[in-house]
Amino acid sequence: MISLDKDGPQSARRKRRVLLTGFFPASVLVIYGILFAVMPDKASMALRSSGHVFLNIIVPLFLVFILMLILNLFLKPAHTVKFIGKGVGIKGIILTVTAGIISIGPIFAWYPLLKELQEKGVGNPLIAIFLGNRAVKPFLLPIMIAYFGWIYVLILTVFTILGSLGVGYSVGALVKEKTSLSFHV
Amino acid sequence: MRIAISAEDRDLEARVGDRFGLSQYLLIVDSETMAFEAVPNPGASDQRGTGIQTVVLVISKNVNTVLTGYISQTAKRHLSTNGIEVLTGLYGTVAEVLEKYKKGDLQKHMGVVRKPESRGVKIDKVALVHALRSSANQFANLLPILVSVVLLIGIFNAFVSKELIYSIFSGNTALDSIWGACLGSILAGNPINSYIIGGELLEYGVSLFAITSLIIAWVTVGLVQLPAEIVALGRSFALVRNAVSFILSIAIAIITVVVLNLIKG
Known part of the structure; x- marks a missing residue:
């Protein structure tokens, strides 16, 4: 995924992110430490319960890794970039939906690219549709199916995609475009 | 070329x-x-x-x-x-x-040697190693938070009673969906965590309406990322998109569960 964040201020942002990412696990470990000191029985119970959850997700997690590998092998970031905002009408929408679904990485890493596309004239509706479809995560499907079943996942996926079109339409109707080069949707 | x-x-x-x-x-x-x-x-x-x-x-x-x-x-x-x-x-x-x-x-x-253009699906070693490294990195980035969430769920299971959960998620479709969407809007991170949290809440008897709106809002609404989105894409875009996504997460949750129930009979 495209995020050239090794230079300048982005480096500081990355450090802050790492700190924030480390803060949560560290806090959980501290809580467990305190619990084992104060209520060892409850702490053991909590740990056993976590173990059960891990057992439930270990196979789906392995499948997640395999799917990640396949996506990384066959989908280059350029494919995603090229999809957003290409084509007009239905074709443009389908390509943008596809880009949202196959996009990976945290959302904040996508903002610079989306800003770039917006300035180049890609319409707000398509950007909103792209962001909406990031809710569909093909490589996380094994975990979702393990918990909720494939019928639920299928229905949710269909309505999430339809919902993203609703968001795109609403944004198009309510937000004034920054540029007059809106040649999409 | x-x-x-x-x-x-x-x-x-x-x-x-x-x-x-x-x-x-x-x-x-x-x-x-x-x-x-x-x-x-x-x-x-x-x-x-x-x-x-x-x-x-x-x-x-x-x-x-x-x-x-x-x-x-x-x-x-x-x-x-x-x-x-x-x-x-x-x-x-x-x-x-x-x-x-x-x-x-x-x-x-x-010393550049041009590779012949490959036709069809052929995986070369360099691409495979690169993909493996990227996947391992993505997985490694995901794991600390995922493990922490699972450990936190353990604490949640040990300490939080079903009565407390039911006092928040009462079984009212609209209210439960709104609570789920609120929770999903505040929490952020890899969506895999929302599936695990949702799956565990389901075992507690929390309605699928609430869990579905939580899962959708987790990715589509981002209060934590809102300032960054405003800077990148503009205030009105970010506010309208998040507001509409919040409302739609509730609507989609209700429609999804209703359709699921119809299919399952």
Whole structure:
């Protein structure tokens, strides 16, 4: 995924992110430490319960890794970039939906690219549709199916995609475009 | 074949730009017809020289090769990842450099061996190693938070009673969906965590309406990322998109569960 964040201020942002990412696990470990000191029985119970959850997700997690590998092998970031905002009408929408679904990485890493596309004239509706479809995560499907079943996942996926079109339409109707080069949707 | 060359001016007699991210123009040349397009380099005004805008531009122009004086390792890596060949250390006029490239002098000089274009699905070792490394990195980034969430769920299971859960998620479809959407809007991170939290809440008897709106809002609504979205895409875009996504997460949750119940009978 495209995020050239090794230079300048982005480096500081990355450090802050790492700190924030480390803060949560560290806090959980501290809580467990305190619990084992104060209520060892409850702490053991909590740990056993976590173990059960891990057992439930270990196979789906392995499948997640395999799917990640396949996506990384066959989908280059350029494919995603090229999809957003290409084509007009239905074709443009389908390509943008596809880009949202196959996009990976945290959302904040996508903002610079989306800003770039917006300035180049890609319409707000398509950007909103792209962001909406990031809710569909093909490589996380094994975990979702393990918990909720494939019928639920299928229905949710269909309505999430339809919902993203609703968001795109609403944004198009309510937000004034920054540029007059809106040649999409 | 399409070649992007950093240039100081907008014609083939211009000098090759010293720096890929900062040169005034990019000439996109078709090596067979020599037809070219001069594109102002969007990174030229970016004094940080990160080259992100130039990288995006080159990728969007379906370029096969980049010829330039100097390029940062980060930009080079991103171009290479996208299958774009990068040759650096070049000087002279664009026409001279192009001529050398077409003769194969540059490639010989730099030890570049052009790979035959593969047709069909063929996985080469380098791509596989790169994909493995990327996947391992993504997985490693995901794991600390995921493990912490699971450990927190353990504490939740040990301490929180069903009565407390039911006092929040009462079984009222609309209210439960709103609570789920609120929770999903506040929490952030990889959506895998929302599936695990949702799955565990389901075992507690929390309605699927609430869990579904939580899962959708987790990704589509982001209060934590809202300031960044406002800066990047504009205040009205960010506010409207998040507000509409919040409302729709509730609507989609209700429709999804109703349809699921209809199908399951």
